[in-house]
Amino acid sequence: MKQSGGRAASHLVxxxxxxxxxxxxxxxxxxxxxxxxxxxxxxxxxxxPPEPLLGWNLPxxxxxxxxxxxxxxxxxxxxxxxxxxxRVMVGSRHPLREGRACFPEGVExxxxxxxxGGEARVVxxxxxxxxxxxxxxxxxxxxxxxxxxxxxATHPRGGEQGSNAExxxxxxxxxxxxKAFNVxxxxxxxxxxxDGNRKVLVCSNCPQSKALLLQLARRLGFxxxxxxxxxxxxxxxEVPLLLFPSWGGPVLTTFLLFLFFYGYIFLRxxxxxxVDKGQNNFYQLPLDAVNQALPAVALVTLALVYLPxxxxxxxxxxxxxxxxxxxxxxxxxxxxxxxxxxxxxxxxLLHAVxxxxxxxxxxxxxxxxxxxxRQVKAGVESSWSEPQVWRSDLYLSCGILGIGVLSLLAxxxxxxxxxxxxxxxxxxxxxxxxYVALTxxxxxxxxxxxxxxxxxxxxxxxxxxxxxxxxxxxxLVLVGRLVxxxxxxALPLARIRRGWESARHQSPEDP
Numbered sequence: 408m409k410q411s412g413g414r415a416a417s418h419l420v421x422x423x424x425x426x427x428x429x430x431x432x433x434x435x436x437x438x439x440x441x442x443x444x445x446x447x448x449x450x451x452x453x454x455x456p457p458e459p460l461l462g463w464n465l466p467x468x469x470x471x472x473x474x475x476x477x478x479x480x481x482x483x484x485x486x487x488x489x490x491x492x493x494r495v496m497v498g499s500r501h502p503l504r505e506g507r508a509c510f511p512e513g514v515e516x517x518x519x520x521x522x523x524g525g526e527a528r529v530v531x532x533x534x535x536x537x538x539x540x541x542x543x544x545x546x547x548x549x550x551x552x553x554x555x556x557x558x559x560a561t562h563p564r565g566g567e568q569g570s571n572a573e574x575x576x577x578x579x580x581x582x583x584x585x586k587a588f589n590v591x592x593x594x595x596x597x598x599x600x601x602d603g604n605r606k607v608l609v610c611s612n613c614p615q616s617k618a619l620l621l622q623l624a625r626r627l628g629f630x631x632x633x634x635x636x637x638x639x640x641x642x643x644x645e646v647p648l649l650l651f652p653s654w655g656g657p658v659l660t661t662f663l664l665f666l667f668f669y670g671y672i673f674l675r676x677x678x679x680x681x682v683d684k685g686q687n688n689f690y691q692l693p694l695d696a697v698n699q700a701l702p703a704v705a706l707v708t709l710a711l712v713y714l715p716x717x718x719x720x721x722x723x724x725x726x727x728x729x730x731x732x733x734x735x736x737x738x739x740x741x742x743x744x745x746x747x748x749x750x751x752x753x754x755x756l757l758h759a760v761x762x763x764x765x766x767x768x769x770x771x772x773x774x775x776x777x778x779x780x781r782q783v784k785a786g787v788e789s790s791w792s793e794p795q796v797w798r799s800d801l802y803l804s805c806g807i808l809g810i811g812v813l814s815l816l817a818x819x820x821x822x823x824x825x826x827x828x829x830x831x832x833x834x835x836x837x838x839x840x841x842y843v844a845l846t847x848x849x850x851x852x853x854x855x856x857x858x859x860x861x862x863x864x865x866x867x868x869x870x871x872x873x874x875x876x877x878x879x880x881x882x883l884v885l886v887g888r889l890v891x892x893x894x895x896x897a898l899p900l901a902r903i904r905r906g907w908e909s910a911r912h913q914s915p916e917d918p
Contacts, residue, residue, distance in 0.1 A: 498522025
């Protein structure tokens with residue numbers, strides 16, 4: 408959708424955009440983003456002399472990188488730099504006490520003043536922001552150099568207050584400060600960019616210094632992302648504080664759906680029979696009620712994956728243009744379709760496990776013995792029922808196939824798999840096969856219900872079975888899909904998405 412993509416591409420850097428950048432937010436209908444660079448070398452790719460960095464004319468000797476600080480991050484960064492062919496100078500307050508054994512071979516362990524005054528043009532500031540004022544004595548030695556701030560915020564500031572990088576720029580006005588590498592963990596630096604988050608968010612007020620860090624990140628095997636000026640560091644520093652930011656809404660929605668269906672089952676099957684007839688069905692709470700709620704949640708959640716796409720299409724048809732932003736709630740809904748789909752798969756898998764465990768519990772043995780006793784007492788030699796055999800085989804088959812297709816959707820949503828697919832392949836899997844999974848899930852519920860929905864006994868206390876409630880939204884989504892493929896709607900929608908606009912949106916001078 409152009410509108411959603413246009414908003415994400417805004418030059419204004421906020422938490423929503425950083426969230427997409429870091430977690431590779433592939434929604435279930437968006438194309439897989441291409442990599443930001445075609446140059447992602449690994450540590451093993453530097454067996455030959457690397458090309459010098461931008462503006463550096465040192466063809467014979469490796470480039471020199473300085474690091475102020477000797478903590479865990481400093482040691483991991485030094486290890487990665489040495490493996491990538493750089494000469495590293497580490498400045499410590501107590502170089503003799505630290506010991507060279509803590510750093511990889513080839514690292515020069517010096518005092519902070521010696522490292523700052525060395526030949527390194529790029530110096531990483533790997534100390535806690537609380538100790539920035541203690542570095543003021545290095546102001547003259549670091550003048551004219553590129554200082555890389557790798558610190559993070561200690562608590563959410565909402566982008567209101569100044570960042571650590573901005574504070575560092577105030578302390579060193581004659582240096583060029585760049586914010587980078589703060590979202591890369593020490594473990595990722597040690598293990599290499601192939602194991603961990605590959606993205607390096609970079610921002611600075613100096614374009615030349617920022618370009619230097621962008622190229623350095625590529626040399627280390629990471630994917631740099633240019634986020635603009637140094638004020639963007641206010642949000643960048645808060646990124647490591649985020650805890651699954653895109654999962655809050657989907658998890659809450661799934662939890663509320665589970666509470667609704669579980670509460671409905673408790674009311675219909677347990678509480679009302681106990682109050683009305685004194686029937687004790689409370690044993691159903693741990694397993695039976697949960698197993699009835701899980702498929703209902705999975706079905707509704709899967710329908711919520713494809714409903715926003717239909718609403719967006721209807722909105723574009725009504726407006727007659729694609730050049731208007733979606734409402735904020737719809738834009739956010741479109742951005743969490745992947746999470747909703749994965750949660751739907753989780754609910755379906757849990758339902759499958761619970762269904763297998765139903766036969767292992769003691770209550771099933773008692774029910775089987777009771778049924779056998781009644782059959783013998785009634786003199787029935789065979790309880791074979793052809794319709795019921797077909798019913799059970801059909802709903803089990805549809806359920807298994809539905810979980811299989813959902814698993815395929817989950818696999819293709821992985822960045823490593825999605826990047827190997829072109830746009831048409833990704834759309835076919837996530838859209839076409841997605842509706843196949845929804846159809847199979849609906850058929851699973853329909854075959855499970857069979858003709859029970861027409862029995863008066865299926866509506867105790869005038870309450871319908873839970874699977875009928877769960878089928879309402881998925882069936883509406885499937886009907887909406889069929890409506891949108893009608894030529895009278897599909898053709899205008901395709902024209903709108905190619906850039907066509909209705910007459911009410913065209914200016915008089917447009918052709």
